[in-house]
Each structure stands twice: as structure tokens, then as C-alpha cells.
Amino acid sequence: MAADTRQRPKRRLSPAFLLILPSIIFMLLLFAWPMVSGVLQAVRSPDGFSMIYINRMLADPGFWAAVRNTLLLIVVLLPLQFLLALVMALLLQAKPKGQGIYFYLWAVPLGVSDLAAGLVWLSIFADRGYLNSVMDTLGIGPVSWLSYQNYGSMFLAVVIAELWRATSLVMVIVVSGMQGIPKDYDEAANVFGATYLQRLRHVWLPLLKPSLQVALILRTILAFQTFAVAWALTGQDFQVLVGETYRWYTALQNPNVASALALVVMALSMLAAVVYLRVLRDDTGSGK
Amino acid sequence: MTESFFTKAISRRQALQIGAGVTVAPFLIGSLSGCSGASTSGGGAFSFLSTQFTPVEEKQRFEKILGSRVKDVKVSYNSMAVGDFTTQVTSQVKAGKVSIGMVGGLHGDLAPLAANLQDLDSLAKEMSGAGIGDDLWKLAKLGGSTTKYIPWMQATYVVAVHKSALAWLPSGADVKKLTYEQYLDWAIAAKKAAGKPVFGFPAGSKGLYHRFFQGFLLPSFTGGQITTFSSPEAVTAWTYMQHLWANMNPASTNYDNLQEPLARGEILVGWDHVARLVDAPKAKPGDWLMVPAPSGPKGLGYMLVVAGFGVLKGADLAKASTVIKALSQPATQIEVLRQNAFFPVVKATIPTDLPPAVLLEADAAASQRASSNALLSLPPVGLGTKDGEVSQVFKDCFTQICKEGKAPAVVLGQQAKILQGILDEVKVPCWAPDPVTAGETCKVG
Numbered sequence: 080m081a082a083d084t085r086q087r088p089k090r091r092l093s094p095a096f097l098l099i100l101p102s103i104i105f106m107l108l109l110f111a112w113p114m115v116s117g118v119l120q121a122v123r124s125p126d127g128f129s130m131i132y133i134n135r136m137l138a139d140p141g142f143w144a145a146v147r148n149t150l151l152l153i154v155v156l157l158p159l160q161f162l163l164a165l166v167m168a169l170l171l172q173a174k175p176k177g178q179g180i181y182f183y184l185w186a187v188p189l190g191v192s193d194l195a196a197g198l199v200w201l202s203i204f205a206d207r208g209y210l211n212s213v214m215d216t217l218g219i220g221p222v223s224w225l226s227y228q229n230y231g232s233m234f235l236a237v238v239i240a241e242l243w244r245a246t247s248l249v250m251v252i253v254v255s256g257m258q259g260i261p262k263d264y265d266e267a268a269n270v271f272g273a274t275y276l277q278r279l280r281h282v283w284l285p286l287l288k289p290s291l292q293v294a295l296i297l298r299t300i301l302a303f304q305t306f307a308v309a310w311a312l313t314g315q316d317f318q319v320l321v322g323e324t325y326r327w328y329t330a331l332q333n334p335n336v337a338s339a340l341a342l343v344v345m346a347l348s349m350l351a352a353v354v355y356l357r358v359l360r361d362d363t364g365s366g367k
Numbered sequence: 368m369t370e371s372f373f374t375k376a377i378s379r380r381q382a383l384q385i386g387a388g389v390t391v392a393p394f395l396i397g398s399l400s401g402c403s404g405a406s407t408s409g410g411g412a413f414s415f416l417s418t419q420f421t422p423v424e425e426k427q428r429f430e431k432i433l434g435s436r437v438k439d440v441k442v443s444y445n446s447m448a449v450g451d452f453t454t455q456v457t458s459q460v461k462a463g464k465v466s467i468g469m470v471g472g473l474h475g476d477l478a479p480l481a482a483n484l485q486d487l488d489s490l491a492k493e494m495s496g497a498g499i500g501d502d503l504w505k506l507a508k509l510g511g512s513t514t515k516y517i518p519w520m521q522a523t524y525v526v527a528v529h530k531s532a533l534a535w536l537p538s539g540a541d542v543k544k545l546t547y548e549q550y551l552d553w554a555i556a557a558k559k560a561a562g563k564p565v566f567g568f569p570a571g572s573k574g575l576y577h578r579f580f581q582g583f584l585l586p587s588f589t590g591g592q593i594t595t596f597s598s599p600e601a602v603t604a605w606t607y608m609q610h611l612w613a614n615m616n617p618a619s620t621n622y623d624n625l626q627e628p629l630a631r632g633e634i635l636v637g638w639d640h641v642a643r644l645v646d647a648p649k650a651k652p653g654d655w656l657m658v659p660a661p662s663g664p665k666g667l668g669y670m671l672v673v674a675g676f677g678v679l680k681g682a683d684l685a686k687a688s689t690v691i692k693a694l695s696q697p698a699t700q701i702e703v704l705r706q707n708a709f710f711p712v713v714k715a716t717i718p719t720d721l722p723p724a725v726l727l728e729a730d731a732a733a734s735q736r737a738s739s740n741a742l743l744s745l746p747p748v749g750l751g752t753k754d755g756e757v758s759q760v761f762k763d764c765f766t767q768i769c770k771e772g773k774a775p776a777v778v779l780g781q782q783a784k785i786l787q788g789i790l791d792e793v794k795v796p797c798w799a800p801d802p803v804t805a806g807e808t809c810k811v812g
Contacts, residue, residue: 206618226618227770314621330759331756
């Protein structure tokens with residue numbers, strides 16, 4: 080007994096800790112460790128810590144083009160996607176005939192891999208693709224949509240393909256958010272004579288804010304990782320950050336610079352997430 | 368279907384399939400090198416490890432040649448990517464347990480392994496009557512005083528010409544002895560007359576266009592590659608390239624090889640690797656010419672791709688010599704040319720029953736090499752995994768100067784710093800056509 084009382088003050092692991100221990104080990108092994116080694120790979124050369132890989136990345140003419148393209152893509156793509164997704168969700172909300180079919184049709188791109196989506200759109204925009212065949216039949220003449228000389232049309236092609244591929248994700252989140260909103264609010268506003276736009280502005284959108292926030296963070300992080308669609312459509316003429324990471328890792332066989340690029344993607348994603356969380360903070364909730 | 372449908376999709380798709388494999392690549396590479404390590408040590412067959420003929424069809428064709436031409440020794444042939452090859456060789460020699468009988472690789476693959484290779488002077492002496500050129504024997508010394516490898520086979524780059532383009536050749540120009548000025552004038556005249564640019568360039572993501580700058584354009588204008596990288600002559604060369612590019616088919620940025628667009632008639636004239644031109648004249652050989660690359664103020668710069676046989680320290684030299692001698696027979700080397708489109712290094716009469724495209728190329732390659740002002744360049748030597756980054760420097764120069772229209776002097780100044788950074792990291796001496804000083808890191812000029 081005496082031995083027991085002496086041992087009791089010795090800290091015992093709480094059951095809660097034991098329960099989360101597996102996931103902590105899991106996270107450390109599969110998340111923290113690769114991340115730390117990735118960071119080290121970017122900043123450590125054989126002679127110790129150095130900036131050579133980061134400087135190498137910054138000096139590469141492809142890097143700034145990739146940053147510009149990726150940011151431009153996000154700025155143009157996201158508002159369009161949210162607008163479209165909201166319209167689609169509201170249309171479904173109106174319960175048209177066959178709404179189930181619409182929902183599944185609109186959700187189809189979710190199940191298509193981005194590479195396959197890129198190749199589908201490539202068959203449309205390529206020099207001898209479907210779009211040019213149609214235009215040729217109409218006598219308008221073919222356009223090299225994906226030529227490096229037509230930055231505008233190349234960018235547009237990537238935007239359209241990404242819009243098709245990734246809008247459904249936002250739609251699914253928004254639809255599920257809408258289903259969680261009680262009908263009472265809308266009906267009450269209706270009784271007080273609010274118009275459709277007023278109800279949208281003052282009832283639906285504020286209540287949808289949490290789902291929109293989730294969708295926004297998810298989509299932005301995913302948009303920073305855009306790669307396969309742009310690669311399939313334009314090769315290296317429309318560089319994006321993850322595409323550059325891939326090129327440095329495989330074609331140029333320099334994992335250090337590839338890690339530095341991956342760090343940039345991570346930093347930008349984290350920054351975007353923090354900004355969203357702050358800007359879209361639910362003030363009414365925190366005031367409770 | 369692939370012919371009629373856009374080729375862009377096909378090449379991209381292939382690129383992406385490779386991309387999809389990237390995630391599993393480390394495991395595959397690991398298991399592959401493990402396999403070959405095991406197979407080289409067992410079975411009793413004499414192991415020949417090489418960086419050449421990695422595509423499976425080429426490998427099978429070469430194995431057939433080995434089986435029928437090398438009678439005295441049973442050879443097992445393994446080919447792998449150069450990185451794994453280097454690791455295998457150095458680790459076996461370091462461990463003192465050499466199970467690889469002999470190695471085969473490009474000059475640039477073998478150069479970093481010089482310390483692991485036996486001196487082959489006596490074998491070279493025995494083979495002195497084979498008709499291997501003196502320039503090749505000199506290369507085979509890898510900058511030292513003894514022969515480190517026996518030349519095996521060679522390839523180069525030439526210009527393919529559809530005969531219909533000859534109509535626009537500038538007056539007084541000989542298509543087999545073009546200067547770069549005439550080449551440009553020809554491109555301009557052809558573009559004007561045909562209503563669209565008909566000159567192509569393998570500037571796709573897997574194209575070999577960087578070799579044009581490294582081995583042809585820059586040596587012809589500057590006499591060097593690295594030591595004259597940002598010289599005034601290099602600025603002239605790149606300014607020339609700007610003009611030439613403006614008169615080339617802009618779809619060239621999608622060409623991984625020129626044989627397909629040439630065969631389709633999309634372009635009529637273009638420079639590329641012989642193995643990437645060989646299918647162009649297949650349908651109508653009579654319509655085609657293959658000619659040497661143009662020459663510039665400093666001569667006719669051309670790049671030679673040469674492969675050689677080496678014997679590792681600790682390996683059975685007698686057996687290796689038997690295999691090397693058998694593979695150096697003219698008839699065997701002709702068979703390699705017929706099957707895998709690599710040219711013989713030994714004196715061999717090219718039979719007339721070869722595919723016509725190979726005959727055209729053989730002729731062009733021979734006259735390119737025999738030209739009085741020929742200036743030999745090599746693909747970068749000893750860069751190992753940095754080879755891609757050095758090539759990227761030349762590709763970036765092209766992108767910025769030709770596609771984006773930036774001033775050559777500014778771009779070359781920036782890229783020179785990057786290039787020097789890479790060379791400082793690997794600490795390799797220069798390679799031909801730059802002066803080679805063993806043990807001294809190459810300086811970008």
C-alpha cells in the first residue's frame with residue numbers, strides 16, 4: 080500500500096490523452112514529419128542553412144509567371160464559381176421538376192479526375208478540336224486558342240475548364256448548407272412582404288455564411304493547387320505554382336527548389352485561410 | 368485515329384501518364400534497381416549494364432542482336448536511367464563486389480565514372496584497325512591520358528528538307544552547305560511564298576531544342592558554349608535566333624519531334640535528332656533530303672552523341688573484351704543501325720538495303736562530320752542530375768528572348784549567373800567545344 084501511495088502522485092496519462100494518442104502519432108508521422116523535412120529540404124544545402132534554393136526559385140523566370148497566373152486564376156475564378164454555385168443552389172431550392180436529376184448532373188464533374196477533365200477540354204480547345212471544327216463549319220476560321228501567343232484565350236480556356244470542373248464542389252456545400260436552414264425564417268420574411276431579392280440578401284445569405292466560408296476556404300486552397308487542368312490544356316505555356324513544383328522535381332531533378340515552391344503554395348494557402356476566417360468571422364456568434 | 372486527331376493531345380497525354388506515375392516512381396525505381404542488382408549477381412550470365420535502349424522494344428531488339436552476334440559469352444543486358452546506373456556502378460566498385468561485367472553509356476554518362484573504369488589501352492590497341500575516328504579515341508580518354516571506354520555507336524542532329532521547299536532557296540545557296548544567314552533568308556522567303564511559316568523547331572516540352580543552342584547555334588557563332596555564353600557573339604547569335612524564330616511555325620512549341628509535323632506536311636524544313644526525323648520520309652522517301660546543319664562565323668558547330676563500352680575495376684576484362692569485339696564488328700553495328708537507328712563508329716559500308724530514311728541520314732551525318740569547318744560539341748559532360756537544369760538555362764533563354772522578345776544581352780546576363788551557380792555546385796570542368804581543363808570548374812564567360 081505504501082508503495083502505492085508513493086506512486087500515485089506520479090502523473091498518470093489521462094484516458095482522453097490515450098484516446099487521441101493514435102491520431103497524434105498519425106499526424107506527427109504523416110503530416111508534421113514530412114512538413115518539417117520539406118521545409119528543411121528547401122533551406123538546407125550541403126554546407127548548412129542557406130538561401131540558395133529560395134534565391135534559385137526567385138531567379139527562375141517561370142516562378143513569377145506562375146505566381147501571377149495562379150493568383151489571377153483565383154481572383155477571376157472564385158467569384159464566378161460562387162455566383163454560379165449560388166444560382167444553381169437557389170434553382171434547386173425552388174424545387175423544379177426533376178430536381179434530383181439536375182443535382183446529379185451538376186455534381187458529375189466532382190467524380191471526374193482533374194486530368195480527365197483537362198483532356199476533355201483539350202479535345203474542345205485544341206487546334207483541331209471540336210470548337211474549331213464548329214467554327215470552321217460556320218466559316219469563322221480556326222483560332223489557336225491554346226497558343227502561347229494568345230494569352231487571353233489560353234487563360235479563358237483554363238478558366239472555363241476549371242469552372243466546369245470545380246463549381247460543383249461549391250454547389251454541393253451550399254446546397255447542404257441551405258438544407259440546414261429552417262424554412263420559418265423565409266416564410267416569416269415572406270409574410271412581412273419582403274421581395275425575393277430582399278429575402279436573399281437579408282435571410283439566405285447571412286444564414287449561409289458558415290457554409291460559404293467553408294466552401295471559400297476549401298476552394299481557395301484547392302485553387303492554389305490547380306495543376307492538371309492547366310497542364311493538360313497548355314503544357315508549360317500557362318505556368319502555375321504546383322506545375323512548377325512538379326517540373327522542378329521531375330524534369331529538373333531538384334527536390335530542394337521543388338520544396339521551396341511547395342512552401343510558397345503552403346504559405347499562400349495558410350494566409351488565405353487566415354484572412355477568410357478573420358474577414359468572415361461570425362460576430363453574432365462570438366457575442367453570445 | 369491518332370494521326371487525324373490533334374497530336375497535341377497525344378503528346379500531353381503521354382506526358383501526363385508519366386506524371387501520374389510519379390507518385391509510385393520512387394517505389395518502382397527502388398524495386399527495379401533492386402531487381403537488376405539481383406539479376407546481375409546471379410545466373411552465371413555476363414552482365415552488361417547500360418543507359419541505352421531503355422524503351423522495351425529497343426531493348427528486345429538489342430537483346431536479339433546480342434544473342435545472335437555474341438556467340439562466345441552469354442550476355443544478360445540491363446538498361447536503366449542514368450541516375451540509377453551511376454548509383455549501381457559506384458556502389459559496386461566501392462563495395463569491392465563487382466557483379467557488372469561491362470557498362471555502356473553516353474560519353475556524358477561514363478565521364479563521371481572515370482575513376483571506376485579500367486584502363487582499356489591494350490584493347491584499344493588491338494582494335495586500332497577497326498576504323499574508329501581519332502576524335503572519338505580522344506574523347507574516350509575522358510580528359511586523361513589513358514583510354515577509359517571503347518566507342519560503341521553514335522548519333523547526331525541534321526536538317527530534314529522536303530524537296531518542295533528547295534524552290535525558295537536563296538540564289539547561290541547550296542542546300543548541303545548552308546550558312547545560318549542563308550537558312551534565315553530561306554525561312555523568310557519560304558514564309559512569304561507559302562503564305563505561312565514552313566520551318567519547324569522541336570520546341571515542345573519534350574523537344575531537344577536546347578541541343579540546337581548548345582551544340583549548333585552557339586558554337587557556330589561563338590566557337591564555345593559555356594565560356595562564351597554571354598559574349599557579344601552570343602548576343603549576335605541570339606538576336607539571329609529571334610529573327611529565325613519569327614519566321615518559324617509558332618506551333619513548334621508543341622513539337623516534341625519533327626518527324627510527325629514533317630510527315631503531315633505542316634512544316635517542310637526542320638532540324639532535329641536523327642532518331643526523331645527518321646519517320647518523316649517513310650511514306651515518300653523520294654521527296655526528302657537530309658542535309659548537314661548550317662555553318663556560322665566560327666564554323667559548322669554540330670553535336671555528336673557518342674556512346675561507349677566501359678569495363679569496371681574488378682570485372683573480368685577478358686570476357687568483356689570478347690563481347691566488345693563482337694559488338695564492334697561492322698556487321699553487328701550495321702544491325703544496330705538498322706534496328707535502333709544508332710550509327711556505327713567503326714568503318715562499315717552502309718548497305719543499300721537499309722530503310723531509305725536511315726540512308727539519307729547516314730549521308731547527311733557523314734558529310735556534316737567530314738565538313739572542313741566542322742566544330743564538334745558534346746552534350747554536357749559530368750553534370751549527372753543537373754543536366755536538366757543546365758538545359759533549362761538554354762530553354763529559358765529561348766523563352767525569354769524569342770517568345771517574349773526580351774533583349775538578349777539582359778537575359779544572357781541573368782542566365783549566366785544561374786548557369787555559374789549550377790556549375791559551381793557540381794564543380795565540373797568544361798566540355799567540347801569549350802577548352803577542357805581537368806580539375807578546374809567551368810567558368811561561364
